[in-house]
Amino acid sequence: MNSSRSIRVPADGRGPDIDRKALWVVSELGLPTILRACVSCRSKRHRPTGKIRVNANHKLLDVWLLICCDQCGRTSKIPVHERVTVRALEHERLVRFENNDPAMVRQLAMDAALAGRAAYRLDWTGTWRLDTDIPFYDLGAGDAAPLEVIVRFELPAPVRVEKLLTTGFGLSRSAVRGLVDSGRVRLPLPVDAKAREDFTFLVHAAAPKSPGEPRAGRPA
Structure with a gap:
């Protein structure tokens, strides 16, 4: 520079x-570490898997960011959207969710507001x-x-x-x-x-x- x-x-x-x-x-x-208790081993350190899960129930959608435990590898979900209508989401945003867009995964993994809503903390050490x-x-x-x-x-x-x-x-x-x-x-x-x-x-x-x-x- x-x-x-x-x-x-x-x-x-x-x-x-x-x-x-x-x-x-x-x-x-790198991305921050997601700090929340693992239900299997009680470790608190998680990383994004790079995947986003979208589940459709009639006209309602659930969207989760998938994370895995650093210690035991167990996969768990962070709710991004719960029981929202398809029309409530911009089409481009929904497509990015469905395609596991890396930029969207990165954005969600760094989202302090999402961390507050889902009751976990972000550790920025080494990022x-x-x-x-x-x-x-x-x-x-x-x-x-x-x-x-x-x-x-x-x-x-x-x-x-x-x-x-x-x-x-x-x-x-x-x-x-x-x-x-x-x-x-x-x-x-x-x-x-x-x-x-x-x-x-x-x-x-x-x-x-x-x-x-x-x-x-x-x-x-």
């Missing part, structure tokens, strides 16, 4: 010029990595241009912002907290929040001055 160094946002009084951009991507390594492409940036140089970092998610894994920063910059938690507290890293959400959607933040070489703060060499 290549960062862009040629795009400049003209200064208009609302923010600094940005001529350096970097892309961080939360890349997908992502952070790929970064940062141009040379000297945080100690006071005259360096700000850097805009664009964070994109390939999967909706809930990742703590602090974890993204420590991984992306290769810094300790205390160093990252210091950058945020000093204003050198400006975030659109709290550093201890969990993000699962794209966002952008700014990195300044030195803490930006507050409005009205006198410049060096000028009387207050």
Whole structure:
């Protein structure tokens, strides 16, 4: 992934010029583990089988995502739709269910709302990595241009912002907290929040001055 160094946002009084951009991507390594008790061995770790079962009862449909226990291999069902009419489902969606569409299986396996309705949890451990492409940036140089970092998610894994920063910059938690507290890293959400959607933040070489703060060499 290549960062862009040629795009400049003209200064208009609302923010600094940005001529350096970097892309961080939360890349997908695998699907989350489905945590619910197996009725056979009581293990709690399950994986999607890649299959979706559709059962028709007259004009009503049941749709289940099939999962299997990591320990004993027992297959069980997660209800996606129960007793819905054929007309209640979009035709394309129904066809994808019937054809075990891999993209649909992936979508259902990552669906936090479905997990809440079916009373199970998702374990995102080992499902992502952070790929970064940062141009040379000297945080100690006071005259360096700000850097805009664009964070994109390939999967909706809930990742703590602090974890993204420590991984992306290769810094300790205390160093990252210091950058945020000093204003050198400006975030659109709290550093201890969990993000699962794209966002952008700014990195300044030195803490930006507050409005009205006198410049060096000028009387207050």
